[in-house]
Amino acid sequence: MTRETAELGFSPPDRVLITFGPAALGLLLAVVLPRTARWALGLPVPLPFRPVVRVAGAIDSPWELGIQAAILVIVGLFATAALHERLVTVTVGLGEARFGGTGVPRSEITGLYPDGDALIALDRESRQVVRCHPRARRARLAETFRAFGYPWRDADPYADLYHPWESGAESLPPAADAVLSARAVALRKKAATEAIELRATLEKLGYAVRDEGEKQFWRPLVRS
Structure with a gap:
């Protein structure tokens, strides 16, 4: 240190x-x-x-x-x-935070929060730029990120924007609904890599997704 x-x-x-x-x-x-x-x-x-x-x-x-x-x-x-x-080591710096082998500039991080035993970092479009399982405990992470001026949150700042996904929902465009349908299959099959790739595809369409077991919740991305 x-x-x-x-x-x-x-x-x-x-x-x-x-x-x-x-x-x-x-x-x-x-x-x-x-x-x-x-x-x-x-x-x-x-x-x-x-x-x-x-x-x-x-x-x-x-x-x-x-x-x-x-x-x-x-x-x-x-x-x-x-x-x-x-489990990964997290390195917090004035200009960058590193999550294992992934580095993210401080200026690109608009939110950090715990999700179970995972740590989430959001970028300027509220996408999950990092999702990792840190070696340090939550209290130490919160204290250190706050001390370095990072926007730590105790919970997802966009939690109120999520909607439960149902196939064929009229509030979603067909392309996003198709990605969530494919992702639901991946979750049932425990295909973690495929689910991560489909999350990235969904974010390119302008939507974020959160999982609770095999149930998916979606929200539009929010630019800050």
């Missing part, structure tokens, strides 16, 4: 939790699962996935417990690597 930039990554407690937590959880599960499975098998009730529970309960010898522990610890390490890849 310098006087002109602030790098927002994991806090020390979060770094320890994310680095060692999944592996430690895997080790704990290796010890607890066999005993829990044997206890569950003794209950006078039908169990879903009973064959799987029976296999877990049969693990008893030291070498079997060791193999299970090693597998679960490795799974935990993969989870840690996935988290490190998914």
